Amino acid sequence: MLSIVIGVLYAVGIFFLLRRSMVRIILGVLFLGNATNLLIFVTAGLKANGQPSFLAKTAEATKPALSDSLPQALILTAIVISFGVVAYLLTLLRKTHEVTGESDLDRLK
Amino acid sequence: MILTAILFAILASCLPFLFMKAKRTQGWLVAIVPALLLFGFLSLDTVNQGNIVEQNNWLPLLGLNINFYIDGLSSLFIYLILGMGIFVFAYANGYMKSYPGKSRFYSFLLLFMAAMLGLVSAGNMILLFIFWELTSVSSFMLISFFHDKEGARKAALQALLITSIGGLSILGGFIIIGSIVGSYEIQDWIAQASLITSSKYSTAALILIILGAFTKSAQFPFHFWLPNAMVAPTPVSAYLHSATMVKAGVFLLMRLGPIFGPTDIWQFVLPLFGSITFLLGAFFAVVQSDLKRIFAYTTVSSLGALVMLIGIDTDLSIRAALMFLLVHSLYKGALFMLAGIIDKRVGTRDIYLLGGLRKPMPIVTTITTLVLTSMAGVPPLIGFLGKEMIYEASIQVPVVAPYLITFSILGNIFMVLTSLYVGYMVFFRKEHHWPKQPQRAGISMAFGPLLLASASLLFGVLPQASIQPYLQSAIEAIKPEHVELKIKLWHGFNKVLLLSIATVFMGSLLFMFRRITVPFFVTFYKKVFTIHFSDRFFSIIDRFMRMNQRKADVVQHGYQRRYLSTIFLFASILLWYIIVQTWGSRSAVQYDSLSWVLAVICLIIVGLSFMSLPARLGRVSVITIIGGIGYSVAAIYLFYGAIDLAITQILVDSLTVILLVLVLPKLPRLVAFTNARGVVRDMVLATVFGSAMGIIAYTSATNPAANKISDFFEEFSLSIAHGKNIVNVILVDFRGIDTLGEITVLVLASLGIYTLLKFKQS
């Protein structure tokens, strides 16, 4: 089911990237970012109703129920990185619009 | 030793800059270099002491070594290169006197000489290729010596492009042969000749190499660069375009003769193209009016004769080829120099403007007459010997002899006509239109042609004593098991002599009726040869560039979204290809247990995504949708127990929303630009790609790897890393470097935003 969500997110993101309107790019990138993060999360193998990845003092007891912790760390990193990039991209779009006065990408040849 | 000599020659190309002060004698000073080298190489004496092999490792890994191999053939070429070199430098001393940048000229001429020496003495074929390209490059610089003239630039470009097509193709050919033999040494190649010719790739290699030799030696249909290269200063024409560089192709063919000589392709292609070039060159020479172009075309013609002779590949033909090579170098070098003298002294090279130079320039007249006689093949000059041998060799060929003989005779007739006509027009007719009053030529300029002409005479009268041993040892290099051939000026009254006489007679006859014949040939030329190869060459280049311009406009159109569509299109194709390929191999499918909470979240996300699609969308709804999706994704994380992730997602999402709130009002509203068709197309593409990603996600989610490295983290997070929150431990300890990189990204991004917003435009 989550795969469908991922698929939809990718499709919508790409659709946005292919628009001529400048603002859609940022939406597309946000969608793609979410889709990719979900992809990492999903493909790593989900354990339904998984426990948070915290260890009690007796690590052995809770271990089987833990959801995979590494992808979570990866996603965390990825989220923050994409935030930085998105912030930059937003500013770039804003500046481009200011300098060129265009919002139609096709006119920004 | 040989390496030292060639390095010396290369380094010597810096010398002219040292002699810059010696304005009057620069050429003479530079001429010392070839003189020294000639002395050195003469002392090697391959005629009596046999072949010389010198080996220096360079890149044994690639089979590329600085190995030299000097046999009789190389020696002959070396003497030619250096001997002509002396004359040319001496000549240039006078000719180049008044030009600025002549140090550069001498320098490149010396570099060229060094490259040429290397080319003929290289034992490693890749080394030969290196020198081959060096000759092309240095000749490019020499042809475009008058680089501010467009004609010079174009001609140089043409020459370099044509010869470099050939260069690349011989490189290809060499590498193919090299991979058959496992070595690039010419000796190994000759030793393994049968292995090479029996390989199925040898034909391809041979054709490539022949192509290379043809471009360099100006064979039809690549002949046209040579006449155009006449824009070069005359010493260059005399040196490169008569005696040395254009002979490099001939040299290469002679070198490879022992290997490919017996093959059918060799014996078919070379005589065919050689004879065509022979005839066409000679004919084109008749209809030209510029002295240098006339000589250029006769050069083309002679090169054709050489290639034809090499292709016949009998003992006699090789002997003829070598003889003719020598003959041609002597008279053609002299002729170019003389043309240069006339050009300098009278101010034009047009034979229809020149005339009656017999009186004001007696010495030049004498020399030129002598040399032209040699070109016409009249005894006792050496040209006669050359011509005799060509007939002798052509007659002996089985099957195609009649054709070759016809071509040869016709070619030679035109040659005779040209010689007579030029001599008459320039020196002996009465009327003239001189741009300036002719003066006598200086000693420096007359020195070269004089000696060369005397050599023609001397070698013709006494071939046995002067050139026989050198030719003999050169022949042995190509035809190891051949019988000794004597060269005599007079060898009885036979068919060959008859042909010679007939040729001269026919030529003279045509000359007698020059008022009819020459104009006839000119009109004939204009009617028949409407295709000018050279113009065609440039128009092809122009068209090629325009085509590329169009292609560049089509491919690199500047529309970002089409670039992206291309990227996604290819990505989809690749991914779907893989999905289809691996469809059968998936293992048992496990369904993830459904939960209604999850289902609701998923529905929300999908719903929001679709809500965002309409083209016109208020800013508020955009922000709401983005925020909503972000929070829903966070909910999914939470559902699966990834608390840290969920919190971060929520926070980052909130910040993104704040950013959007700040920036969106500054950006234009969302409006539709594309028409319905574009929307449909993009939707299809997006769906195709999205579904591929979905399937991949599904497949890999249901087939997770058995043991993952994250097990380790769960085990040791507390015990060694002292942390219960595994995610955090991974972030700051196990994979701390990632985090370090990540905050660097953040800092750099903030710098970027700073530069974008703070820097005012200049």
Place this chain on the structure above:
Amino acid sequence: MIVFAPIIIPLIFIILSLSLGKASGAVQRIVFMAGNVTTIGVAVTILRRVLNEGYLVAQAGAWEAPYGITMVADTFSGIMLTLTSLTVGVVSLYSMAWREDKLNKPVFFALIFGLQMGMNGAFIAGDLFNLYVWFEVMLISSFVLISYGSKKIQLKGTLKYVTMNLVSSFFFVAGIAVLYSAVGTLNMADLAYRVREANGELNLFAPSALILMGFAVKSAIFPFFFWLPDSYHTPPLPVTALFSGTLTKVGVYSMIRFYSLIHLPGDVFYTQLFLFIASTTMISGVLMATSQFEVRRLLSFHIVSQIGYMIMGLGLFTRLALTGAIFYIIGHCIVKTNLFLLSGIGYKITGTFNLKQSGGLMKHKPFIAILFFISALALVGIPPLSGFFGKFMLIKGGVESHEFIHVASALGVSFLTLFSMLKIWNEAYAKDIPEDSQTQDFQFGKAPKQLVISSVILVVVTLSLTFGSKFIIDICDTAANQLLDIDGYIRVILNR
């Protein structure tokens, strides 16, 4: 331990540059150059040690191999580190004399170090996700650098550059995710180990295709190269020169690194795919280059074309071909950077980048002409200059693998390269300044000495690639051999 230095040193200098905001310009510059010199020093040290010891491996946080992040330098990394740091150093020297608005600010210096840090990280990363992080460091620096100055044309170019590279990053991450799911590891050596353990059972097509697309956009191969010619000619010239020499090479490096790990013998699909990509990339790049009259754009198209040669080495995947590809990367990086530097010098002198309007350089600046001539011929691969050896090895490798079509396209492309280099030569150097420019009180400008010196340094390096060809090719050969010796790589990192 020294393996970390290529990351730590630039980071230290980022910090230094940012904290020296109030210091005088001279101090900032000194720190900038000191940073470059240190980085070069570190890179050379690593290369030397790698040549002696084979591999340099360090585990970040001292966590043993597949679990922590491994930093590993082998000969190929050593070469790339040295190469890029040298290029960055020379371009830095150049940029300080370029004198364009706002160019030599601490922010600019920090960004250069950021770029350096990202590239260095990518070269020594032994972990896929870590590689992604370094890519991002590199990319964000390049984003900012390419938009540096915010001119109109620049912003247009940047937008394309940013969007397409972002998309490629998403591909890359998705690939990593799927790969992790399939193999269960992120460590490259462990990945190779598991691939070999599984003996072909493992199906890595989907992830490697996704990762391929990630790399493909970054290394500008067909049909993913569009961003490059549309953006590279827009930023200030030193930035263009820097990018031209280094950025795409990082993509190529990663590609060679990654596919050598998962490449199994008899893997026809990727061999053919890469060779196809190689030929199409070469041809499409050079064809479009021939028609250009803007020097920087012409040279940008050439970058695309020459990436094709490097990919050809990967496609052939023999020792010889890889050696050739690595040598080609070295030669190309130096020469291409220098051609851009020279076009900048030409701009300072004639005031234009347009070939039609420029000219007269040979007559009036013969020394610059010599520098250009050598570089141009080296790029074309006229022997015995540096481009020749790489090309020769690639063609030889191609012939030995009987890939004649690709050999033919490699040869043809090198002819067209010659053509377009001669075009620059004829237009900018050989011909005189066109009449219509002359009448407008035309005057030759002056190129500051420092610019020329930078270019001379690169020409000297180019020439030393010829004279030291034996030495360099031996190093490249070692690198290629190491690339093929996956078992050795696994052994060193995993102790298995």
Place this chain on the structure above:
Amino acid sequence: MNTTLLQLAARAIRIMMLVISVFVLLRGHNQPGGGFIGGLLAGGGIVIYVIAFHTHQLLSKTLRAMAPLRVIGLVLALGSGVLGMVLGKSFLHAQWFNLNIPLLGTLHMGTPLLFDIGVYLAVTGVMVMVILLLMEDRKWN
């Protein structure tokens, strides 16, 4: 919206967020939280405060104050790594030691915490800077 009430609330929120963020940062190693989350929270608090008051002076003052945070953050993170290199086996090699502080008792400290503080500072600095730069650009008023 420029009301005293909001400003009052903002003051409180800022202090609260900062305190919470530090708390989240410190407990991050064992429970949800850590440098990122802490940094984001702290950044959020400061941003809200500035939004509430939004005067040019405050804006640029905050910007000036925040800019060095990024650098300090990087220095701390790098420093913890180098510390691992000097004291331990490798770059970023975690070093743990017990601190005896009167009143608080024994504190179990390590370089990862230092690293996390670095992350915290850098994230705070960047977040605030980015948003404030864009705010400044909008020229509210």
